[in-house]
Amino acid sequence: MLTQICVLTQICYLLQQIISRPVCRYFAGFLQILLKRETCQSYSWSGNLYSILQPQKQYFIHSKTLFTIIICNICTTRSLFGETLIDFKNCENVLQTKNAPIVNSLNKRPRFAELFTQFDFVDNQPNCKDKCIFNINTPANVFMSQTSNTFHSLLKQLSPYQYMNRIPGSTAFSKDILAHAVNYQMQFAPLNLTPDTFILPEHKNKVLQMKNQTVIQKPINGMKGKGIKIGTVDQIDLNMSSVVQIYENTLLYNKHKFDLRYYVLITSVDPLICYYYQNGDVRVAKKLYTESNFDDPQIHLTNGYVNNQNEDANYKTDSGDFGSFNTSTLFKYLEQSPRIFGQDSINTTQLQLKIEETITKTLISVYPELVHFSKPVRLHRFPKTMFQIFGFDLFITPELDVKLFEVNTNPGFYRVNNIHPDFNGNEVVNDALQLIGVRINVNESNINIPVLNQKDLFIKETYTKEEDLELIDYSSATIFEKKCVQQIMDEETRIGGFTRIKFENYLNEFRDGTALTNTVYKIVQQGLPIVE
Incomplete structure (x- = not known):
């Protein structure tokens, strides 16, 4: 049969x-x-x-x-x-x-x-x-x-x-909560992650003091470039629930504004385990940049929904360039033709390190909120059953610093895949699914019917005492802590186009890191064990 x-x-x-x-x-x-x-x-x-x-x-x-x-x-x-x-x-x-x-x-x-x-x-x-x-x-x-x-x-x-x-807790990446988290993190560590950001109506008085500043206003729950306003303070809606940022100058590509979309994969909240896809997405504004016209979104916004009526096709800018291409192509342009960016020379290696650092410090800043909003769901379950891919929108300043615009919790892979001649959205998603390790069982009953008695799925959550952390290594870790380290070890064998974010190099910057995250990365600092 x-x-x-x-x-x-x-x-x-x-x-x-x-x-x-x-x-x-x-x-x-x-x-x-x-x-x-x-x-x-x-x-x-x-x-x-x-x-x-x-x-x-x-x-x-x-x-x-x-x-x-x-x-x-x-x-x-x-x-x-x-x-x-x-x-x-x-x-x-x-x-x-x-x-x-x-x-x-x-x-x-x-x-x-x-x-x-x-x-x-x-x-x-x-x-x-x-x-x-x-x-x-x-x-x-x-x-x-x-x-x-x-x-x-x-x-x-x-x-x-x-x-x-x-993943539970993804609400922490909403525009207002992310802004709160970054602003609060600056009290503990020197940060220059984002343009100066304010939340309306909470910070209305502070915004009113910036009368001579050009700002950009974004609705809290806005998407696809809808509801964005650019102008002076008296030209925006001070009563709208929104985020207001100082409108900073950015590096220009052939006299057009552009930004970067990097894809970040979170496979565990506690401990925090994250990866970013090395080949991101470059998005270019359709019209030449000018400071004299803030009413035309195609000058100032790079969002594909704003610049292109046909969402399923790449568009051309006024300069004849494609409005969307990948970051590998961008770095070639930066190295070979820095003058089209208004620069004499550009150190792309240093720039890529700044991109990774901006992504890393953003995740560290929002981590306490991520854990807080995850409390309704028990996180310490093996095998893991959740993951999420986020879109981190970054820009490069004329001084070649990298800053964050916002984080998108529903990045449009289908659109990226359709409009790019040189970017394959399939690769991002397939690499993510390969990395997390989607398990299969020939016995369909284990796949289709949720297990009601889940006591065997959980490992007793025992932790190393805080006073013993300085001496911690893999051999002395608890069984539960070893399971968390093993997740990192296993995922790195299928890493594909992703790069693991090495939180072990930033432990001193976690203002409220959980004991588990702290312990796991102290073990990782000692070196991952070899599996025979």
Whole structure:
């Protein structure tokens, strides 16, 4: 029977490539009736190949859609400690599912689906509020939610082999809370992370004192460049819930404003474990920069939604350059043609170190708030079941310093992937999924049904005494602390295009670091053990 299932699933996949999708849907419906919930296991030259039929998926399909089937050809790899993981990077069979139909509860193929066709992808309704159609029992390895609504309750229901693309506490990166965190951190360490930032209406009196300053005002919950105002203090809305920043000069590219988007992956809140993707995104304003016209957002804003009516295509600036390219290309320009940036020479190595430092110190600044907002969810669970990718928006000053504009909790990978001739959004997401180590279990019951009795998932949280921290090493750590160190060790074996943020070099700058974060990175300072 298993052999027959394998053959039938491959026939359905081939039909999908040759004939119309509706015909394949009818065929899929026939398979669902015939095969119920069987699982096919076979072997190929690239390792274990699992072809899994997912008939429950119609729960997420509009009634007019009839039948849809998702075939997941999953190749596997091994973690550093012997666990079976989905291999997102090194298996040709995975690529065969590139055009698999993935349908969410809105009866649309979500744009994110273009990045997540190697495995069963379940997309939450992006516009739902309290009553979301999100069946946690759906057989899926990863749940992608574009909203934080119902997140905490869903996270508690995940099985050991399911993942959620949300970390608790991501609210800490909202514009106002991030501004508070950075301003507060400056009391403990000299920082020049962001332009001077104020929160309205809380800091209204301070803003009124800057009458001769040009400022930029951004709504607290704003997105896609909507609601942004640039001008003097008397030209902005002082009663709007917003963040106000001094409008600083930036380095120009061919006389255009530009900024950088770097992708930061958080795989653990406590201890704090983070990575940034080395190849970021450069975004260029459409029109030539001038200080005389603050009413035209295409002069001052680099947001693609502002500069381009067609969100799925790259645009050209008034100078004829592409409005979006990657940071690897930028650094080549900086080295070879510094004059187009108004500079005689630029040390790109030093600049990249400043970028990493800005990202690192931003995370350190917001860390106490990140932990605080994570309290509703128990963080110390293995295996880990959550991760999140953030977009850090940075700019370079004429003095070649690097500062932070803001952090985006929902970076638009689908758009980056579509408009870039030289940037592949798939690589960011696939590298992230490869890094976190998405576990797979042949026994479907362990994937589909949340485990109610989870006592075996938790390791007793015992910690090294504070007075013993100076002498701590891996051999003397508690079992729980070793598990945290092992997570770093294991993830670094699949790091791909990411770079781990080395918090062990910044322990003195944590104003409120947790005991666990402090202990883990003191162990890392001693050197990671070798796994035989």
